[in-house]
Structure formats: structure tokens, C-alpha cells
Amino acid sequence: MPDSATLEIEVQADVADTDEPLVAEELLVEEISIDGMCGVY
Amino acid sequence: MTVPLLPGPLPLVEHFERGLAAPICLTWELTYACNLSCVHCLSSSGRRDPRELTTAEAAALIDEFERMQVFYVNIGGGEPTVRPDFWDLVDYAVDRRVGVKFSTNGIKITPEVARRLAGSDYVDVQISLDGATQPVNDAVRGPGSYRTAMRAMRALADAGFVGFKLSVVVTRQNASQLDDFAALAAEYGAQLRLTRLRPAGRGASVWHELRPTREQQRAVYDWLISHGENVLTGDSFFHLGGYGQGLPGLNMCGAGRVVCLIDPVGDVYACPFAIHDSFLAGNVRSDGGFARVWRESELFATLRGPQSGGACTSCSAYDACRGGCMAAKFFTGLPLDGPDPECVLGHGEALLERAAASQVAPPRPSPDHSHRTGPVPVTIGKRPSRACDESPLAGFTAR
Amino acid sequence: MSTNFQLDSPWCLDERVAVRPEPFGALLYNYGNRRLSFLKDPTVLTVVRSLADHPTARSACESAGVSTQAMPAYERALSTLARSAMIRERDGRG
Numbered sequence: 001m002p003d004s005a006t007l008e009i010e011v012q013a014d015v016a017d018t019d020e021p022l023v024a025e026e027l028l029v030e031e032i033s034i035d036g037m038c039g040v041y
Numbered sequence: 042m043t044v045p046l047l048p049g050p051l052p053l054v055e056h057f058e059r060g061l062a063a064p065i066c067l068t069w070e071l072t073y074a075c076n077l078s079c080v081h082c083l084s085s086s087g088r089r090d091p092r093e094l095t096t097a098e099a100a101a102l103i104d105e106f107e108r109m110q111v112f113y114v115n116i117g118g119g120e121p122t123v124r125p126d127f128w129d130l131v132d133y134a135v136d137r138r139v140g141v142k143f144s145t146n147g148i149k150i151t152p153e154v155a156r157r158l159a160g161s162d163y164v165d166v167q168i169s170l171d172g173a174t175q176p177v178n179d180a181v182r183g184p185g186s187y188r189t190a191m192r193a194m195r196a197l198a199d200a201g202f203v204g205f206k207l208s209v210v211v212t213r214q215n216a217s218q219l220d221d222f223a224a225l226a227a228e229y230g231a232q233l234r235l236t237r238l239r240p241a242g243r244g245a246s247v248w249h250e251l252r253p254t255r256e257q258q259r260a261v262y263d264w265l266i267s268h269g270e271n272v273l274t275g276d277s278f279f280h281l282g283g284y285g286q287g288l289p290g291l292n293m294c295g296a297g298r299v300v301c302l303i304d305p306v307g308d309v310y311a312c313p314f315a316i317h318d319s320f321l322a323g324n325v326r327s328d329g330g331f332a333r334v335w336r337e338s339e340l341f342a343t344l345r346g347p348q349s350g351g352a353c354t355s356c357s358a359y360d361a362c363r364g365g366c367m368a369a370k371f372f373t374g375l376p377l378d379g380p381d382p383e384c385v386l387g388h389g390e391a392l393l394e395r396a397a398a399s400q401v402a403p404p405r406p407s408p409d410h411s412h413r414t415g416p417v418p419v420t421i422g423k424r425p426s427r428a429c430d431e432s433p434l435a436g437f438t439a440r
Numbered sequence: 441m442s443t444n445f446q447l448d449s450p451w452c453l454d455e456r457v458a459v460r461p462e463p464f465g466a467l468l469y470n471y472g473n474r475r476l477s478f479l480k481d482p483t484v485l486t487v488v489r490s491l492a493d494h495p496t497a498r499s500a501c502e503s504a505g506v507s508t509q510a511m512p513a514y515e516r517a518l519s520t521l522a523r524s525a526m527i528r529e530r531d532g533r534g
Binding site: 051053056060062065110113138140162 | 456461463464469471474478
């Protein structure tokens, strides 16, 4: 599980989450596996 | 969706609607020639096309990839290694810092070849396998194909090539073998990759027999969740996000936005699973080459614009599944602005039944480069010999 | 490899990383570990590219115009990049 100091966020399409604060700071850097894009062999 | 008080970076997904300078992942089918005739081949491969790109044209395309700073290209086919210039083209790409991952049935991966490949950060190998056991695999990929794949994996493992990909298309017949695939990958030091079966190419004719059942689909999702980032998926199961937690990956259709396909004759399609005139963006032989097609084609501009969820917009799962796979809908005759045929909430089932009842044939994949003898003529038999036959192949007939 | 990112240490881009500017910022790809990072802001790109020219990551940020309020966000961003080996600490001479 990621700890709060070093976050590696998996990008997901937005899912309704009523517990999230209204203001969410978008991360400046996000990581995706190079195999994380659909439409590839 | 959360709303930031101050302007700032957007969610990743929204950036791609604005277009990228180059694809992030690009699939390049090098040839339609193949030594196999897998029943579900997404590119209907088998016979070489006389109009395939020449070595010089292929090299010029790699020059374009270098200029566009494409990080790496997925080379497939057909069986790319049967092209006599294959290894020269790989070297050409690597020399220009264009990474290559090539997808192969293993036919040319000898110990010597494996040793040469093992040393490079710029080359990755993906072995295709669709059964953890010989009968399950060969029923779909043909006699001898399991042995060929095992031999290639042994050569790669012995050469110290850690982390090559073992790529599996999940079917009704192999869905019970996921743990076995994981064990196989571990045994050879490979990384397992499970991908979705799309009704593309020859896959369109066998999709209804090979696609996982609803129960299996749920089981595959649970299995993938429990394995996290250890198992790759090529983001091909993003439609399963409708079950709840999304799987790792971008979780969106990348066609024309972050990925595309270049086929053996230079045609550029939105994605490898959508080889059809409706998804043809242009040809690399035209003026301006591949770069102009990527940046200026009308098809891609349309795909990059805001997408209507259509019938799906009011569904609670839409944010997660994004309406599923465009190619899956297209080749099953379903409308593109509606549910995926395998929608986890079952919204696709009714549409599929209606499409079948309508007697209107869905779009046919094009073109067809299959061997004239037809796909693998393996007949497993329609009736199990015992009522409780445990064989995953019971009742399966490959047409 | 450092597990705790230090703003006041010298950093630089890893040699195995390719940087591709994009309209929104940049893409970074590490050929060694095959990790892909999205820099969703042009300023982060400026910081990352200038790391080698500054004695500390903090001064690279300040030089790129990062305010004190924004610094924690940039620290988080650089920390993510350090974890995936996109950037690494320079030796003491810097």
C-alpha cells in the first residue's frame, strides 16, 4: 500500500467518491506503466 | 469528479483529448506472413501481402519514429521474425534509441538469438501463448505451437533475459488456468500479461465460443485485482472497471489518442483491434508520412474530441468503464455510443441478442490474409465423453 | 537509492531517461526500468531539466519560479520521480 510520503498514483477514470474533499490537488507527476494503454499488442 | 479551487493540472485522461505530439505506444505490424494460423488472429494473418513496406520504407518509418521521439514501438504481425530484414530493422531502431518490443510465437528465438537480445535495454520480447497446457494452447494456435513457445522461453531464460513478456489472450478455455500461467511466467523469469479477446480479425468468427462466460469474467477481474501491478494487461480490461475498483492503467480507450497501428502495407488504423476502413486514418506512404497522419487525420481528430457516452451516460458505472471497447462494439454490430458487448452490468447482452436476431451481419474485419487452407482445423468434439468432463476443451470446436 | 526525497540535496535526470515535451508538460520514459511518467505542468519540466545545473532541487524549483506555497507539491512530484528512478542524486561535488 502506498504511504503518504511517497505516493504513486494509478490513474483511473473518475469514480464517484463521496468521501473525497471538494478541493483535490491534482498531482503534478503521475506514473503509468508503459503497458498501461489500451490498443496495444 | 473533484473540482479544484485554483486552476492547476488536469486529470490525466483530459490531457489526451488535446492530442499528443506522438503516440505513447505504437503497434507496427511488420508483415501479414505467419507460420501459424491461430483461430482468433486479430489481424487475419497468414499470407504476406505483395504491397508490404520495403526495407527502405521501414527504415524511413523508423527515422520518423526517431524524429517524433517515439519511446518504443510494439512490433508484431503476422509473425514479424519471418521477415528476412527483421533483425536489421530492430538494430536500426535501437541504434536510433527507438525501443522495440516485438511479439512473437517464438519460432526464431534460438539460444543464440536470445543471448543477443538479452543484453539490450532497448529490446523487449513478448511470447504469445493461449494455454498453460499443450492441448488448450494448440487447440487455438495449432499443433506444435506450445512446444515452440516453450522452447523460446527456455532460450530466453537461459540467456538471462529477465522480464520478457508472456502474453495470453483470456478465453473460455484457458480462464481456469490463470494460476498456471503465473507459475509458468515465474518459472521462466517472465512477466505475465493477460489480455482481452476482442472480436477482431479471425476472432470475429470464434468470439462467441471463445469469449469468457460472465462468471469467468468476474473471476478474471478478481484475479487481476489480487495480482495488482505484477500482471500486465495492456489496459485491455478497462471495461471491467464497472465492477468497482479500477485496474491499473489509464482505463480508457487509447485508439487514435495515445496509440495507433501501422499495418504491413503502411495503413494507419486507430488501433490493432480495429482493422477496418471505418478506423483507417491514412497511409504512411502519403505526403507527410506517418507524422502527418498522426497529427492531421480527420479520424483521429474526431476520436480526440469529446466523446458522447450516448446510452451509457446515465449509468452509474460509466465514469469507470467509459462505455468499453470501441472495436468490441463495432465488430459485434453494436452502436458505438452504447454499452460494450461484455458490459459487466449486462447491458450489452440484450443488444447482442437483438443483433443476432436481426440477421443483419456485423461489419466484417478487413482485409483477410489468412492462409488459404483456413484456420487451425482442430476438432475437439462436441460432446464430452462423460457428463462431468473436466477438460476445459469439452465441447469446443475450432472452425 | 534514496527512499526519502531530499529537496536540499543535488539531483539530476537519470541518463537512461528520455524526455519528450508535450502541450501539457512532458513525458518521461526510463529505458532501464521501462517506467513512464507524465509531467502535467511545464514548470515541473523546467525544474527537472535544470536539476543538474543547481546545487539543490530546492534552488532549481525557486529558479523556475516555484513559490513557497507551491513547494510541497513540487517536492511530492520530485519524490515520485525519484522513486521510479527518473531522477537520481548527484554525487557530492555538485
